[in-house]
Amino acid sequence: MASIRRLASDAPGFEAELASLLAFESAQDEGVDQAVQVILEAVHTRGDEALLEFTARFDRWQPKAARDLEVDPKLARAALDRIPAAEREALELAAQRIRTYHERQRQDSWRMEESDGTVLGQQVTPLDRAGLYVPGGKAAYPSSVLMNAVAAKVAGVGELVMVTPTPGGELNDYVLAAAAIAGVDRIFRVGGAQAVGALAFGTATVPAVDKIVGPGNAYVAAAKRRVFGRVGIDMVAGPSEILVIADASADPEWVAMDLFSQAEHDEIAQAILLSPEASLLDRVAHVMERELPTLPRHAIAGASLAARGALIQVRDLEEACEIANRIAPEHLELAVADPDALLPKIRHAGAIFMGHHASEAIGDYCAGPNHVLPTSRTARFSSPLGVYDFQKRSSVIRISPEAAARLGKTAATLARAEGLEAHARSAERRFLKPR
Template sequence: MQWLDAGAEGFDAALSRLLDRLPERDEEVRGIVAGIVGEVRARGDAAVVDYTRRLDRMPCDDGRVPEVTAAELQAALDRLDPALRTALETARDRIFDHAEQQSLRGFEYADADGNRLGVRITAIDRAGIYVPGGRAAYPSSVLMNAVPARAAGVGEIVMCVPTPDGLRNDTVLAAAALAGVDRVFAIGGAQAVAAMAYGTDTVPAVDKIVGPGNAYVAEAKRQVFGRVGIDSVAGPSEVCIITDGSAPVEWVIQDLFAQAEHDEEAQSILVCPDADYLARVERALPDAIAATPRGAIVRTALADRGALIKVRDLAQAVDVANVIAPEHLELAVADPDALMPAVRHAGAIFVGVHSPEALGDYCAGPNHVLPTSRAARYASPLGTYEFQKRSSIIACSEPGAAKLAPVAAAIADAEGLAAHAASARLRQG
């Protein structure tokens, strides 16, 4: 991990280089994805089957898009280890409880002229969820994406999960059953995203696509945006930990590792005013890396993207964190609530040493789908509101319309829109 000193000359530039994690779009990936999306849009099921055969090595002998039946989902749930099933059920319930609290609520009011104005909230009709599959098992991604949609009142939830070589992951399928997913298709990649965006004879077109994926999935989401809504085009995972030196070194190291073990592009940053504490962490890293199962990944991530940042005090630590705008911000200090008012930019804030990011990833309740790559400056976690829409309500009374008409007409005249002005003046009486 590199050392940075917030008081040193050139710190801002060094921090900017550290945070520059948005590579130029890969033209080859963009071209490949554009071809896949175009083929699926033109040929529907046939293109999806062709790409599934070629890329996921699925025979699809019957020529149909492979779908996992409700009975197969239930069978996967029935096979699940009881302790894991209980854990998934607990996580689902906690995510649902939090999601219910987020639900948008409409309102109406009347002005002095009797005009009724307000906002009406409705859920989207159909949500599409993309979940990584194959040997990877991410049941938490299923829960975090599907449960808020269910809490929002989405009419139908469609899930796509790749099954390379026909390998189906029982834990992922069981999570889909627990989350109330309506239909599951064993397809992945850009072809799955395109199928959900444009619809085929088998895969229904959705209104919004959410969920993580590789570079091809991310690029496909980018390309179909506008045809459908998307949650985001997410970057690598990241954590920023602020500590005053009171947190146990072992705890902080494992919290850093919890991000670094995702992949070599993940970012873990530790910010502290105590240089001796940072040095203790640095000395303990080699043995800790050697002992962790994904040590090779952790070592690369920390070497390429990790940092130990020395600051003047905790106030400056928060200032640095606001510049970083991390996906996950841990306040591993003796009095975390004292820092909270100054925190402006973070996807999720973990308050105190007993609130590690790992709990948020799985079962605390708030969503683990969070803005990355400094997007926390303007974006928010995935939530129930992502699956709801607002419609404005305008119900003018006759006298109210007559009073508003000359106002609208004057502005329309200034804009040169004669029909607008005429339409308004007809209500003037």
């Protein structure tokens, strides 16, 4: 832990040090991108044949036929029945809380009528079919299944198709159980860029979808970038992030463990603490040094903290909020005595955890709001995954004869100003030659 950065906002060179801390090469790796291009082209042109080939190569099992890639729904239900009761109850409680929260997000169609009979509005419809990518390599994430699938189902998506790699041909019971709870319609044992390609282009076995959501490795991220436009995507997620703003009332053990909770995700995850209290920073550093060796993933967490972590002393909580807005973190914890006083000062964050008892870990699993959040400073302009990501909005326009004459003149004037004569005449014919 000696290598974790310790910074002070009033020290000379702080701005440069902060910029260095936040700098992250998010550009797509050229080698990864080229490999993904080859995979996507193969899936596009050879369909199931390519899926079988890549599954054997990357997941180390050989399906006898393409139909073996699809998981019988009975297996998901059997997995739900097979997992321990405590885990099943936890998944079901999490799903219920996620569903309750997301039901508040659902948008309804609306219309407004003007005095002359003109009607304007918005028709909200769900996606016909969505694809959900669920990682299955280094670890399995049933919580990710719930967050994505429940939101899609609340939105009313017609069919939800899940893809997940099964290294060595092994299915994960918890992922299957979560899929059963969330109501996933079809499940395929395929991962990587080839799974993204199958969802985007469709094969004889895997149906094409309208939007692809869910996290993945660099190859999955590159594939999502490449197929965007043919299909929608949720986001291209970067490394996990947590930023904690803490005052003297914070418990150093709680804060340390919250920083670890993101650092253990990945060697390039980021965990930062901002506090005006030097003594709190000292105590947190002491706890981290003591507890890090006890973590099963201590090597990963230690690498993350050494490369991208920091304990930063700020002048006051006001400055902490200013720095937080510059960082625009995925997760922001306000571990202070009065978090409500700071909330209006926060403009950019994926999720904001209020007070000492709101751990990011609870948000990851069962608080209710979605844990699919913007990373890499994209919280400046984007939002958590939600029901709205699975709904489309169509404008509804009905023009009365009176409005056709009145608005038609305006439209014709503007059209001719833009040099678009056919537009002008199209608007004028409605009142110059009425039916």
